[in-house]
Amino acid sequence: MKGTEIIVKALREEGVNLVFGYPGGQAIDIFDALYEAEDIDVVLPRHEQALIHAADGYARSTGKTGVCLVTSGPGATNLVTGIATANYDSVPLVCITGQVPLGLMGNDAFQEVDIVGITNSICKYAVTVRTREELPRILKEAFYIARTGRPGPVVVDIPKDIQQALGSDEYPSGVNMRGYKPNESVHVGQIKKAVSMLKKAKKPLFLVGGGVNISNANEQMKTLAETTGVPVITTIMGKGAIPSSHELYLGNIGIHGSYAANHAVSECDVLFSIGTRFNDRITGKISEFAKDAKIIHIDVDAASISKNIVVDIPIVADAKLAIEKLLEYVPPLKIEKWVSQVMEWKKDYPIHMENYHGLTPEKIIRYINENFDRPIITTDVGQNQLWATQYIQLDSNRQFLTSGGLGTMGYGFPAAIGAKLGNPESTVISISGDGGIQMNIQELATAVALELPLILIVINNGYLGNVRQWQELFYQKRYSSTCLAYRKSCQRNCMDKSKNCPAYIPDFVKLAESYEAYGIRITKEEEIEGAFRYAAEHKNAPTIIECIIEREANVYPIVPTGKTLDDMIMD
Amino acid sequence: MEVKKRYISLYVENRIGVLAKISGLLAGKSYNLDTLTVGETEDPTVSRMTIGLTIDDITFEQVKKQLNRCVVVIKVIDLSGVKIHKKELLFIKVSSCSEKDKAEIFRIAQAFDLEVIDYDRRRVIVQCVKTEGANNDMIALFNDIFVNRIEVVRGGSVAMEAISTQDQ
Structure with a gap:
């Protein structure tokens, strides 16, 4: 079986029925193999950057892995912005790039770039396939890495001669990677510590990030909020984690967050955050962020914990697993005073554009x-x-x-x-x-x-x-x-x-x-x-x-650079 | 925050681009590394790196986490607080030597357990296998005696966890 045929087989085995592709000299063989694969549609966007954003939109909206297929050189470099975009927002993508034949690599051949070197720092994993023998294993690993743990984009660079080379038709059924073992459990001891901290809280708050949406933990998150009665704020990526119309939802936090959300985080005594990186867009002046609060942080990516904000109770786990475990232990909390305070903020300071007239x-x-x-x-x-x-x-x-x-x-x-x-x-x-x-x-x-x-x-x-x-x-x-x-x-x-x-x-x-x-x-x-x-x-x-619209309409509220979250310009 | 010297060892996949990946990761996150050595282990598919950094606690924790999430990194070993053997290879070449200088160099070698591995009429090469700190002292000593006449090549630390309780 040719390399290109095992690539098509890999796509089938991974359940891929849609590929976002743009052909070129070093990818032409793969496109040729797809010509007859009637069960796999190939979409042809008009620019590789749009191509990868389309694959990204497909992946985010379906939860499946998006697949990009482009040629070497400019085809590959045009993916770069999209790879970084997907990497930041934890979107599972497999990007297959054609590459010049092995013998020409390093010779500055026509349309040759070191795409692995270029993308190493902006993707979850990037690898050049160097033998036909390892091609099926690498493809299997690429899909596995892209969608497990904290999902992300994977680049697989395949030289043209490997695409053409004959080899085994076997596609592995599993992976065994000594350097990659995503966390699939929850530390119950840490969960219990978190619950005990939550029970003592007088002004607790849930801060929910994109991790909850990615792990499909929305039902669980809603139950957690309703069981405990604790108000919820989200990051932009966490929006939708509980319905926006939910009475416990206070809005987005951050430099354009709602008054209630930003004030709640500034005044809470326990900030229970799930699946967020504490990016600078949400923290404002970092030394003053949630300054009176103990912080609990659940994240599937250990490197996201205590990176920007020092955390009191770290829990490395998938959001859904962790919330399910939490639900076994959390009681309803007696925090009526706090809840009525934040609800008052929510009612008194809604976000609006009433200062602008006509079409807004x-x-x-x-x-x-x-x-x-x-x-x-x-x-x-x-x-x-x-x-x-x-x-x-x-x-x-x-x-x-x-x-x-x-x-x-x-x-x-x-x-x-x-x-x-x-x-x-x-x-x-x-x-x-x-x-x-x-x-x-x-x-x-x-x-x-x-x-x-x-x-x-x-x-x-x-x-x-x-x-x-x-x-x-x-x-x-x-x-x-x-x-x-x-x-x-x-x-x-x-x-x-x-x-x-x-x-x-x-x-x-x-x-x-x-x-x-x-x-x-x-x-x-x-x-x-x-x-x-x-x-x-x-x-x-x-x-x-x-x-x-009005040319100089502004987005309010806004927290100026270097200010604390509750120091907002309202309009 | 206290900045101090720390060492970590990494087991990594032994293949093209892995060294670039690790050094690129550290550079991209603005972590300044002092030394990095790498070599094949008993398993030819695995290399071991020893990385020395002068760094504070919080950043060091981040470094370890960032390295750990790298797919090509098989294992990260924090060597702080661990009994280890740690050595660095250092060559010092002294030029324009008089006979008196050469005698001095041989005397230093004897006193500090260095090895003279090569010499001619005017030049001497000394080999020194010590810890990074002790090597710093040796360089300072030679620099002091043979001002502007020394050339230094050093290899960066390699470290291995100790069997006995003896440190370094």
């Missing part, structure tokens, strides 16, 4: 909340993402896909393509800004070709809005390189408030039409419903809804 992101997202049943939402990065995380209401996990760790612009639209392919029955809505959508706008061709009825919301303020907001608040309104309406005819450092700006390019509606997609531009609140109805008419093609 809040109104658009509230429309989505009220009119779609469990849609899958993807976002880009910037204000569009922050508004989405603030206003979107989620019922469960795998419903909200966003580049939380790396903050990758251009993620949202291709991720929506992957999500739709994995969930053909679900409504998939991508929320982007006018900046990010242009980073992978070429994927309109893919979405049209595959007849995907995506709803692509482009929140257009003509700025790279999040940076502009920072420039407004912290850089004396010096809008350096953030205006996307800028043309050569404009003043160099324009502060023009007369709105005498050149026409925006591109015209998203015409652009959509040129791809045989649909486009509609709205400027008023009253047009929201009509736009979504227009999108719903198109069952076999994507619709761009371009929403022209």
